[in-house]
Amino acid sequence: MAKMEVKTSLLDDMIGVGDMVLLEPLNEDSFINNLKKRFDHNEVYTYIGSVVISINPYRSLPIYTPEKVEEYRNRNFYELSPHIFALSDEAYRSLRDQDKDQCILITGESGAGKTEASKLVMSYVAAVCGKGAEVNQVKEQLLQSNPVLEAFGNAKTVRNDNSSRFGKYMDIEFDFKGDPLGGVISNYLLEKSRVVKQPRGERNFHIFYQILSGASEEFLCKLKLERDFSRYNYLGLDSARVNGVDDASNFRTVRNAMQIVGFMDHETQSVFEVVAAVLKLGNIEFKPESRANGLDESKIKDKNELKEICELTGIDQSVLERAFSFRTVEAKQEKVSTTLNVAQAYYARDALAKNLYSRLFSWLVTRINESIKAQTKVRKKVMGVLDIYGFEIFEDNSFEQFIINYCNEKLQQIFIELTLKEEQEEYIREGIEWTHIEYFNNAIICDLIENNQTGILAMLDEECLRPGTVTDETFLEKLNQVCATHQHFESRMSKCSRFLNDTSLPHSCFRIQHYAGKVMYQVEGFVDKNNDLLYRDLSQAMWKANHSLIKALFPEGNPAKINLKRPPTAGSQFKASVATLMKNLQTKNPNYIRCIKPNDKKAAHIFNEALVCHQIRYLGLLENVRVRRAGYAFRQPYEPCLERYKMLCKQTWPHWRGPARAGVEVLFNELGIPEEEFSFGRSKIFIRNPRTLFKLEDLRKQRLEDLATLIEKIYRGWKCRTRFLLMKKCQVVIASWYRRYSQQKKYQKIKSSAITVQSYIRGWKARKLLRELKHLKRCNEAATVIAAYWHGTQARRELRRLKDEARNKHAIAVIWAFWLGYKVRREYRKFFRANAGRKIYEFTLQRLMQKYFLEMKNKMPSLSPIDKNWPARPYLFLDSTHKELKRIFHLWRCKKYRDQFTDQQKLIYEEKLEASELFKDKKALYPASVGQPFQGAYLEISENPKYKKLKDAVDEKIIIAEVVNKINRANGKAASRIFLLTKNNVLLADQKSGTIKSEVPLGDVTKVSMSSQNDGFFAVHLKEGSEAASKGDFLLSSDHLIEMATKLYRTTLSQTKQKLNIEISDEFLVQFKQDKVCVKFIQGSQKNGNIPTCKRKNNRLLEVAVP
């Protein structure tokens, strides 16, 4: 997942100022205060532009974790707070992305943190560069070379518990992708004097202590060593143990590292044998032995140690023993052998030890280089890391310090050249307006030391090579002669009167005013150290050793390769290697880490302002800031600048045809960068502020992303288009196939339709033909028929003609008769007009009437009064006659019909007629009653003896005697009663006994109610207030309701001359004593057969269910 980019700047949460360029006001005090403030807040790094100032914290800070590495990875230099990782990242990225070889120059005093810084740079680069098994192995080997070299080349000094006693420059090589391929290490001047003697409070090289503490007993035994440090003269005893350093575990680390770097077991073994031999050499002691010639000869005190050394290294003991006692000098093809006195023997011993050790160290470096060198021949990019011993001022400064300080002078020189001088010169060269900044150029000091004719090193070489007695004093004298006038050289004997009074300067010393301060050098030992002499006998003895490593370390001991020319002196060797180094550095892009030591006590949290101030001064940091401030932070030739940023502006992208400078001008104008932010030099663009550069970088990054998007877009477009075209092609093919198919189908359909249409047309045509043929045939037939008709017509016409002829003949006869008649009538007209017309008319009428009646007689209808038939009238003029005749006939036959009835029958028909008027179409029961003759007395009261009493009680004529049901109001149940109607009364009597229950005069009956349905229920309502009404109305039911109601009506009418009210309704009220009860008729179910049932619903409702 892409890491979210958070735009930050070193300005965020800044303590003091992160970049000294931003310091206001700028002076020494504010500079130191700013450093102190930051140091107190654990900010040990501060920038001067792109230079990193690092103050040794003397304690581990949590700012080198893998998370921090990730934080600084691929971020702009000024984006985060100052850090050595930022510089490393910048260097690595410019190496990888801009193909510029880099060098990282780490300078500072001993103990200021250079070695640590170099390790941090390497570990950062290792962490961010490529990954993979092979790459990891290379990285591991590069990193593991450090512990090996540190064990052999570092020692505890008063300033630093892990002080590098050699200069180291390491080229790390990368391929074009930025993956490490390998490396080359160069070492400079190991401080070998330390092997035999260490200043007070210091130690020998770590490896001696590590072997003795860390090796197993067995291994020690093999090396013929004892664990006790005090057994060895070469090991300074006063600080054999260092606080916080575990020699034993470091020994394991070193062996492990040697294995990783690629040392074979036998190589490691040999290396430790040499180390052991060196250690044991120190234990060889000499004693004087008087010789015959009166001179002292040195003899080895205790040969045991010598024996062991020889066993260890495979050297012939006698050879070595002799080499410690004699010295062979070859001159003019003659060998002269002189004895060595004790002092010379000790000198020889120490020289051997120093040489053994320093050559072993160089061999180690070569061996490591063999392992880590890049395996491929491809072009490499190089990042050089220079960790060289810092400027040193001790109490006693000797040749080594002189050399070391010379080296630092050179480094300062290159710093000045690359930053201060180069910067100013560049402005002038480029024609940029510029105010000159004064700074101290130490070239003059370099010249004092390295000048080929008058330089101190040249003087020393001259002395060393000069025949005759040469001592350090003669050397000093020489210096006094040659350099006395030099501003930076001081000595007691100097002719320059300035120093004559300077008693602080002893006679055997000279003082050089280095850029970093005055250093007084003891001249003692300069000549010897420069000569670096090892007696030939010793080197030959070593060469003869039966030990491949030792043999290889002393190639000059091979007698076959005897070289009389003196080997180059240490000073000139060093000068040469420093010159090479400087040349090498000048081809690379420098990155500076300037280490500052905050105190002399190796203690955390202490910031010694005076000490720091001194370092700031001699490092020229203030000038550095001034130059930076006055100038431009960044410059670049026009071509690469345009190349890098051309995509930011339309005119320059993708190609700019004109000169690069014009392109850059256009570009910057287009981007709207303020004019004061940049200047145009002759060949370079100068950007004043780093932020402007970062802005450009950001824009570029953004733009590159856009361009990538564009490319992607075009590619996608192309891909889609290709796909689309393919799809289109496919679609066309499919469509053509489909169209073919559909057209085929359509064609087949049309074809079959055409066949159908064709067949219809053919059929139609055939039928037409047939029709025509038929027509023709019919025409023929018709012609025949017509012909026949024609013939017929002809014949009939002939017949008619003949008939007409005959009729005409007859007509003529008639007309003739009429004519005769007319003639007769004209003759008899007067008689005819008076009688004949009338008579004819009457006669005709009579004749017609006669005929009419005769015909009617035969067509008479039946005598039934209901027969509607009547013959049609024959003549219109008889219309009224005919109707009259019909009426008369009907009346007549009705009379005839009536004449047959008796009086009894007439009465019965009258009653039936009355019933019809009352109930027809009103009551459903009526039609059923039409066919039943009204009998009136159904009960034979007079005949039946049972009713004798009843008969006696009623003396009037009984019109109706019948059994009815009286409905009981309480439960709707019926009770049988005899219903009697006489001329004046209605009577109800018990059916069994015949006793009269009620008697109502007809005048008291007001109304009879009944339903419209097919039931026999009826109520007889009585006049209110009458005597009979006290018991209430009667609710009765009878099978002869129609007859009883009709008779009651007729009898009432004839007796009271009033029409009895007969109410036909499905719901009526009946008065029972006090209450009125509603009788309701409903359409009931047939479950009780055809008998209507009466039920009491409640006090006031009786319900009659009629089926």
Ligand SMILES: Nc1ncnc2c1ncn2[C@@H]1O[C@H](COP(=O)(O)OP(=O)(O)O)[C@@H](O)[C@H]1O
């Ligand atoms: N960045 C650092 N963080 C913690 N301790 C440091 C750091 N740099 C230096 N030191 C301490 O200072 C000591 C001296 O540093 P070193 O790099 O050996 O000095 P130089 O190489 O300049 O003589 C180291 O052993 C270590 O204890």
Ligand SMILES: [Mg+2]
């Ligand atoms: Mg160091």
